[in-house]
Amino acid sequence: MAINNYELASKPYLRGSGDNIRTVVENCLEDGTRYSTNMRVLVGDRTNEPEDVLIQAVLDILKTELDPSSAIVQAQNKLEQAEQQIAQNKSEQDRLAQVIKQTEENAKVNQKVIHVLVLNSVMSKNIEYGTTYKELIELIPLAEVGKTLLTT
Numbered sequence: 001m002a003i004n005n006y007e008l009a010s011k012p013y014l015r016g017s018g019d020n021i022r023t024v025v026e027n028c029l030e031d032g033t034r035y036s037t038n039m040r041v042l043v044g045d046r047t048n049e050p051e052d053v054l055i056q057a058v059l060d061i062l063k064t065e066l067d068p069s070s071a072i073v074q075a076q077n078k079l080e081q082a083e084q085q086i087a088q089n090k091s092e093q094d095r096l097a098q099v100i101k102q103t104e105e106n107a108k109v110n111q112k113v114i115h116v117l118v119l120n121s122v123m124s125k126n127i128e129y130g131t132t133y134k135e136l137i138e139l140i141p142l143a144e145v146g147k148t149l150l151t152t
Helices: 051-066 068-123 131-139
Strands: 006-008 013-015 022-031 034-043
Touching: 006 051, 022 051, 034 051, 051 068, 068 131
Parallel strands: none
Antiparallel strands: 006 022, 013 022, 022 034
16 A cells, blocks of 8 residues: 555565564655655564555654654654643542542441441340341450440
8 A cells, every 4th residue: 555655665574683673664656757765664573564554654754854843743742642641640530539538438437337226236135136136246346355445
């Protein structure tokens, strides 16, 4: 597939080994009597990528080499997008922290209510000794010598 009349001059191939693998891509432009080629090395194994992606990668490198200001503008745009994403993440993180705090407070209130209801049921002798009574008693923490129960 051609982009702006550029085509791959040859099949991309790998150079290097281990962690230092690079893909060599060569584009060519044939327009009437004009013929030019551009060979660039891309980081990593990109031999399985579509032709148009590889051609565009080489053209982007050429554009950066010929006009570095466009690369600076692209970098600034990416930086602004990253800063916006960080701000969004921060606000989401703050919101989630508030939800967690509220959930913890609700859990404490629920535990106190359950504790009071269990104590009331056991102490009022409305429940006969049996399975239900035993299960309710298990919800009450055991008294330990030297420890005091703090109530708030």
